[in-house]
Amino acid sequence: MHRSGGTVSTWHTSHDVPFGPPSTGHGGLSAARADGSPAEHRRACLDPLAALRTPADPACDVYLTGTVFLDIIFTGLDSAPVRGTESWARGMGSSPGGVANMATALARLGLRTSLAAAFGDDHYGDYCRDALEQGEGIDLSLSRTVPGWHSPVTVSMAYEGERTMISHGHEAPPTEPAPECPPPARAAVASLTPGRRDPWIAQAARKGTRIFADVGWDESGRWDPDDLADLEHCEAFLPNAAEAMRYTRTDCPLAAAHALADRVPLAVVTLGPEGAYAVDGSTGESAQVPGIPVEALDPTGAGDVFVAGFVTGTLAEWPLADRLAFAALSAALSVQEFGGSLSAPGWLEIAAWWRHVQGPKGKIPAALRRYAFLDTLLPAPAGTASPLRRAVPTIGFRSTA
Numbered sequence: 001m002h003r004s005g006g007t008v009s010t011w012h013t014s015h016d017v018p019f020g021p022p023s024t025g026h027g028g029l030s031a032a033r034a035d036g037s038p039a040e041h042r043r044a045c046l047d048p049l050a051a052l053r054t055p056a057d058p059a060c061d062v063y064l065t066g067t068v069f070l071d072i073i074f075t076g077l078d079s080a081p082v083r084g085t086e087s088w089a090r091g092m093g094s095s096p097g098g099v100a101n102m103a104t105a106l107a108r109l110g111l112r113t114s115l116a117a118a119f120g121d122d123h124y125g126d127y128c129r130d131a132l133e134q135g136e137g138i139d140l141s142l143s144r145t146v147p148g149w150h151s152p153v154t155v156s157m158a159y160e161g162e163r164t165m166i167s168h169g170h171e172a173p174p175t176e177p178a179p180e181c182p183p184p185a186r187a188a189v190a191s192l193t194p195g196r197r198d199p200w201i202a203q204a205a206r207k208g209t210r211i212f213a214d215v216g217w218d219e220s221g222r223w224d225p226d227d228l229a230d231l232e233h234c235e236a237f238l239p240n241a242a243e244a245m246r247y248t249r250t251d252c253p254l255a256a257a258h259a260l261a262d263r264v265p266l267a268v269v270t271l272g273p274e275g276a277y278a279v280d281g282s283t284g285e286s287a288q289v290p291g292i293p294v295e296a297l298d299p300t301g302a303g304d305v306f307v308a309g310f311v312t313g314t315l316a317e318w319p320l321a322d323r324l325a326f327a328a329l330s331a332a333l334s335v336q337e338f339g340g341s342l343s344a345p346g347w348l349e350i351a352a353w354w355r356h357v358q359g360p361k362g363k364i365p366a367a368l369r370r371y372a373f374l375d376t377l378l379p380a381p382a383g384t385a386s387p388l389r390r391a392v393p394t395i396g397f398r399s400t401a
Contacts, residue, residue: 034322037268048109048313049061052315057206060113060114061112061315062185062315063114063185063187064113064115065115067152068099068132069153070094070151071095071096071341072092072093072099072153072156073092073095074092074156075089075091075159075297077090078159080159092393093338093339093390093391095338097340097341098152100128100131100132100341103136103341105307105330105334106189107345108347109312112313114138114139115142116142117143118146121145121148122276128151131182132341135389136389142183152168152169181203182204185204185209187212188212189308190212190213190214191215203235205377211233211234211235212234213237213238214303214307215243218246231263235265236268237268239260240269240274243347244269257278261279261281264281265280266282267281274291275291285320292332294332296333296336298337300343301339302335305334306331308327310323310324329350330344338391339390343391347378350378354371354378357371366398380388
């Protein structure tokens with residue numbers, strides 16, 4: 001969700017667990033139309049909270065607020081761009097980015113997602129709003145269009161398992177609508193900013209909303225955990241390994257997770273392609289899961305997809321190790337597609353991966369043991385499904401009608 005510089009978790013390139021787009025649908029997971037309309041999209045999603053829902057529940061499962069970027073992603077570069085030369089990319093995609101990465105990942109996992117954001121009144125803004133609201137079924141009733149404000153844009157270049165980003169945007173308009181009065185929600189995902197409090201976080205926590213937080217690179221170089229004042233309102237904190245070790249002055253991600261568990265009930269440290277480690281400070285439980293080797297195309301947004309997977313498992317009350325494994329799987333599947341938001345997997349892709357690793361060509365004993373919990377979660381194959389929307393080289397074609 002952040003656009004700041006610093007270390008970026010990367011993903012190994014491997015063919016150990018090949019994965020392709022799903023060709024079949026699943027019982028209980030109706031086929032999604034290629035146009036991705038909200039009604040069709042919702043029918044395509046398994047509801048991970050179905051067994052827990054009651055009439056008294058809030059209408060919103062997860063609330064987010066932040067900045068939506070238009071992301072333009074170049075992939076297939078042999079190396080970093082060289083000054084004074086022209087580089088050609090073998091692949092390109094466009095998609096909503098920024099906070100849209102997290103919102104899309106949550107929605108594709110079946111959570112009722114509400115996003116409060118500002119949209120420019122340009123074509124980029126129209127595209128991003130349509131992709132999120134009509135394409136993914138995300139509730140944008142708390143969002144608004146700002147006249148005369150152009151959409152922020154990020155160009156991301158993926159090469160050698162890394163990425164380099166260049167962003168542009170004018171000064172942001174006044175604070176997005178309703179961040180100080182967030183709606184009732186089961187959970188909210190916040191991006192903590194060192195040295196700053198966001199009043200909506202405390203207000204949401206007081207209403208009983210469970211706060212999950214990540215953090216951006218500390219440009220000040222202080223890396224002082226006391227600068228993360230809103231951490232006191234959080235149930236879970238999910239930094240990457242580099243961030244966690246700097247905030248805790250440790251030289252090991254596992255040690256960093258244990259140190260962070262003294263400050264927040266649940267500390268999760270993401271290890272990029274190596275998986276993740278978590279410590280439940282209230283019970284003393286810890287869990288570690290390995291990463292899943294995949295053919296990595298673009299790592300943009302993988303961290304956001306990981307958080308979305310972990311939030312989903314937590315709200316569904318899964319065991320800690322299963323939550324970590326599911327989050328790692330979701331992130332691994334996402335890096336095989338362009339872009340941050342439209343790379344997020346849905347239940348159809350997750351089910352297709354599980355069928356593959358169970359098959360004769362993909363049978364991997366470790367994966368079969370670790371992901372056995374998917375058997376009770378995913379329905380049996382049935383029918384035919386169209387793929388989710390994915391990033392394409394343009395923001396949209398003219399209608400032929």
